[in-house]
Every structure is written in C-alpha cells, then in structure tokens.
Amino acid sequence: MARIDEARRSLIVGAAVIAFGILFVVAIAVFQSKGLFKDKVEITADFRQVSGLKPGSPVQLEGIEIGMVKERRFVEIEYPCDPDTEDRGRFGQGRTDHCDRTLFCAPEGKCAELDPYSFNKDLYLRCEQDDQCREGEVCVTDEFRRRYRRVSWNSNKGLCDGYVTGHKRIQVVMAVYADRMQHIRDDSRATISQNGVLGDQLVQLSVGRGTQIEPGGQVQTIPAMIEELDNIKDRADGMFDKVESTIGGVAELAKTMGDPKTVRNIQDLLANANDVTRRTAEGTGTLGSLLNNESTAKDFSASLRNVRESASGLDRSLERARSGLQTFEQDLEPAVQRGRESIAKVSHAVEDIRDPNSKSLAAELLSDPEGKLVGHVEQTLGGARRLTAGINAGEGTAGRLLRDPKVYDDLVGFFQGLQRSGAIKFLVRWARARDTRDPRIPRAID
Known part of the structure; x- marks a missing residue:
C-alpha cells in the first residue's frame, strides 16, 4: 500500500514539473512576442x-x-x-x-x-x-x-x-x-x-x-x-454668425426698398438719368455740346496738346534743374575740401598758439600768465603816444620842424630858387635829350 502511494506521488510531482516547464516555455514565447x-x-x-x-x-x-x-x-x-x-x-x-x-x-x-x-x-x-x-x-x-x-x-x-x-x-x-x-x-x-x-x-x-x-x-x-x-463646430458657428449678419443686412435692405419714400427717390433718380442721357444724345447741355460740337472737340484737343507741350517743357526744365544740381554737387565737393583744409590750418595755428613751447608772439601773449609781455607792449604804446603828443605840441626837433612856419617858408623859397636857376633848367633839358625813350624830345645829330 505504501508503494502505491509513493508511486502516485512521484507521478503527480512529475506531471506538475512537466506542466510547469510547458507553462514556462509558453510564457517566454509570449513575453518574447510582446517584446518585454x-x-x-x-x-x-x-x-x-x-x-x-x-x-x-x-x-x-x-x-x-x-x-x-x-x-x-x-x-x-x-x-x-x-x-x-x-x-x-x-x-x-x-x-x-x-x-x-x-x-x-x-x-x-x-x-x-x-x-x-x-x-x-x-x-x-x-x-x-x-x-x-x-x-x-x-x-x-x-x-x-x-x-x-x-x-x-x-x-x-x-x-x-x-x-x-x-x-x-x-x-x-x-x-x-x-x-x-x-x-x-x-x-x-x-x-x-x-x-x-x-x-x-x-x-x-x-x-x-x-x-x-x-x-x-x-x-x-x-x-x-x-x-x-x-x-x-467652431467654424460652423462662425459661418452661422456671418449668415445671420448677411440675412440681417438683406432684411434691412428689403425693408428700406419697401419704403415708399425710398421708391420715389429711386424713381426720381432714374428719371434724371434718362433726361441726362436724352439731352446728351440730342447734343444739348454741357456734356452734349462737348460730345457733339466740333469746335468744342477741337478746343478740347488743343487744350490737351497744350497740356502735353507744357508737360514736355516741364520735363525739360526738370532735366536742366537736374543737370544744375549735378554741377552744383560736383563743385560742392572741392569747395568743401578747401574749407576743410582752411579749418585744418586754423586748427593747426590754434594748436601752435596753445603750445606752451611755441615762440610765436601770439603764443607768448596767450601763455604769459604774469603779463610781462603785455606790460612791455603797453609801455611801448604809451611812449609812442607821448612822442606823438610832443610832436603835435611842437616839442623837440621834429615838433619844431612841423610847427615852425619859418621852416616851411624857407623850403618853399628854396624850391622856387631851383625853378628859376638857369643851370638847373639846362641840366634838365640835357637829361631829357639824352633819354632816347622819350619821343617828345628830338635827338641831337652828332
């Protein structure tokens, strides 16, 4: 009896192991197919x-x-x-x-x-x-x-x-x-x-x-x-809104067209248009005269020609103005260059004046903090003013010469004596005769 039970247990265990192995293989295959x-x-x-x-x-x-x-x-x-x-x-x-x-x-x-x-x-x-x-x-x-x-x-x-x-x-x-x-x-x-x-x-x-x-x-x-x-759905809602707006506009237009006053206004407008068309066809009125009168058409053509000629003249004037602007632009650049050169020279002169090592008079005047040079200049000008005042007052040799009338009379008498002197006149005529470049004096024949 014990042997039978042991054999049955062995059979059950073996079957369970086989089933588990089969399930394991199937699970691996399934997981592999799922990519796990x-x-x-x-x-x-x-x-x-x-x-x-x-x-x-x-x-x-x-x-x-x-x-x-x-x-x-x-x-x-x-x-x-x-x-x-x-x-x-x-x-x-x-x-x-x-x-x-x-x-x-x-x-x-x-x-x-x-x-x-x-x-x-x-x-x-x-x-x-x-x-x-x-x-x-x-x-x-x-x-x-x-x-x-x-x-x-x-x-x-x-x-x-x-x-x-x-x-x-x-x-x-x-x-x-x-x-x-x-x-x-x-x-x-x-x-x-x-x-x-x-x-x-x-x-x-x-x-x-x-x-x-x-x-x-x-x-x-x-x-x-x-x-x-x-x-x-949102687009449909937008389209429905537009349709409603359009229908509202059409309804408003229909309402307006149903108004007797609007109908009368439209009828009057059409009547006026028919009247204008009729008068134009008959050659009456301003538009009819313009379209049917030969003289008016000629005048209109002449006016158009004048307009074209004026436009051509305006084009020529614009072309001349454009040429003048080009010439002005060409002349402007050298003038600007000369102005730049002059400004550069002025800047160089200013820099030279501002240079403390410069020996020029202007630099010395600007860089003289104690005012010595200015004092010398003022002293010199003061002496010149005093000298001029002395001469005007008749002081000194120059003053007496300028202020004494006797000196003036002596000089006048001296020059009058020279004019009356025969020797002086002879010397003047001889000098003029020797000068061959003076055509007014005949040359002496040797």
Whole structure:
C-alpha cells in the first residue's frame, strides 16, 4: 500500500514539473512576442486630451506595435520657435516646424495660440501689419492665414487678436523599442486612435523623413478626431454668425426698398438719368455740346496738346534743374575740401598758439600768465603816444620842424630858387635829350 502511494506521488510531482516547464516555455514565447525583453527608450508627446488612453496602451508605428504607454502627466509648457523660418520656405532649405499645426510662431519666438473670437468686431482693431496692434496681439492677415492654415480663427481677416504662449497639455511618456527609433524622425507625428471600431485607445506614430529623434525627444501631435470635430463646430458657428449678419443686412435692405419714400427717390433718380442721357444724345447741355460740337472737340484737343507741350517743357526744365544740381554737387565737393583744409590750418595755428613751447608772439601773449609781455607792449604804446603828443605840441626837433612856419617858408623859397636857376633848367633839358625813350624830345645829330 505504501508503494502505491509513493508511486502516485512521484507521478503527480512529475506531471506538475512537466506542466510547469510547458507553462514556462509558453510564457517566454509570449513575453518574447510582446517584446518585454527588448531594449526600450522613452519619448514623449503632448496632447490636449487623452480620452481612453491609459498606461499599458499600445504604441504603433504605421500599424505595427513598437511599444506601450508608460505614463501620463499634466504639464504647463512653452515651445520655442524661430519667427523668420517657422512654416516658411521649402522643407530641407532652412524651414523649421517646431510648433504644432494648431499653433503659430509669435514675434517673441514662442509657439502661440490665438484667443477664441468673441463675434464682436468692436472689440478688435483693424490692421494691416503687427505694429498696428496692441502689445500681446498679432494681426490676422491673408499672409498669416496662408502661413498657418490650421490655426483656428472664425472671423474676417485684418483684425488684431491676442494670443497665449503658455500651454496646458497632457504629456504621454512612451516606451518604444530601441531598434525602431530609426524610423521615428523630427517630422513624425503622433495621434490618438482606436484599435478597431470598439477597441481600446492607442498612440499611432507616423514614419518621418527628417533627422532621427533622440531618446527622450518629443514627437509633435495631430489633433484627435474629437478635437477636429470641435474645430469644425467652431467654424460652423462662425459661418452661422456671418449668415445671420448677411440675412440681417438683406432684411434691412428689403425693408428700406419697401419704403415708399425710398421708391420715389429711386424713381426720381432714374428719371434724371434718362433726361441726362436724352439731352446728351440730342447734343444739348454741357456734356452734349462737348460730345457733339466740333469746335468744342477741337478746343478740347488743343487744350490737351497744350497740356502735353507744357508737360514736355516741364520735363525739360526738370532735366536742366537736374543737370544744375549735378554741377552744383560736383563743385560742392572741392569747395568743401578747401574749407576743410582752411579749418585744418586754423586748427593747426590754434594748436601752435596753445603750445606752451611755441615762440610765436601770439603764443607768448596767450601763455604769459604774469603779463610781462603785455606790460612791455603797453609801455611801448604809451611812449609812442607821448612822442606823438610832443610832436603835435611842437616839442623837440621834429615838433619844431612841423610847427615852425619859418621852416616851411624857407623850403618853399628854396624850391622856387631851383625853378628859376638857369643851370638847373639846362641840366634838365640835357637829361631829357639824352633819354632816347622819350619821343617828345628830338635827338641831337652828332
């Protein structure tokens, strides 16, 4: 009996070991197929909403599973960008794409989102460029809409609107296989989709062609279907608002057209137009005379010719003025150069005067702190003034000569005696006769 029990225990233990081995092999195969033993790296993607996505949800690359969602967390983040190259130009030739499709690059170099339109035009300034808007606003122009097509805006163009650069997102951390990272590039995109019609939510990645993303890098996102529906709803609301405004304008126009006074005004206007047309066709009135009278047409043609001739004369005058300006400009430069040379000479002279080692009289006068030289000059001038005063008073030899009338009478008598002297007259005639250059005196023949 004991042998039977021992054999039964051995059989049970052996069966359990075999079953455990089979389960172990199956588990290894399953885990291997799930990639649990493969090397993984982490990348992130920021979504507006992740309805139905949870840790453990699959991550697919074009439909092929390459990892799973590891963590979800709320973040407040800013994305840097370059306003000169963001969404501008050709791919691979300096174009950058750092902002999500629903964002634009603000002037301060951060990805921004426009404030929702409030459907009240009085709250928005009209503009043609950003500098016409207030601080913290951007001008929504045609060029802006062409550049950022996915940015939500439900009003007309040419309005200033505010924006925000700080974004609240749900950051999804994904663990993907390291050997699949070569297909995830900086132009790859992530979106949340369903695994079948009734399946769980998953993260779907697209294959890119740009630079390979590094471990820990970020993949830009594409709005989910529910977000696209919200955008369509907002656009529809904007269209309905425009339709209501248009219908209101049409109703107001119909109301105005139904007013008897407006109808009479239109009838009178049409009657006046018919009367003007009739008189013009008959050649009466100012316009009719102008169009049907040959003399008036000739005068009008002559006036046009005079205008053309005046315009030609004006062109010639402008050309002469332009030539004169060119000549003046050519002559101005040498004059300016001469002026500069003169100023340089004056500056050199001033520097020489200011030089304490200079020996010139002006430098000595300016650099004479004790006033010795000035005192000498004043003494010299004082002596000259005293000498002049003495001469005027008849003092000294010069004064007596100038003030004594006898000296003057003696000099006059002396010169009169010279004029009466025959010897002096003979000498004068002889000198003039010897001077052959004087044609008035005949030459003596030897």
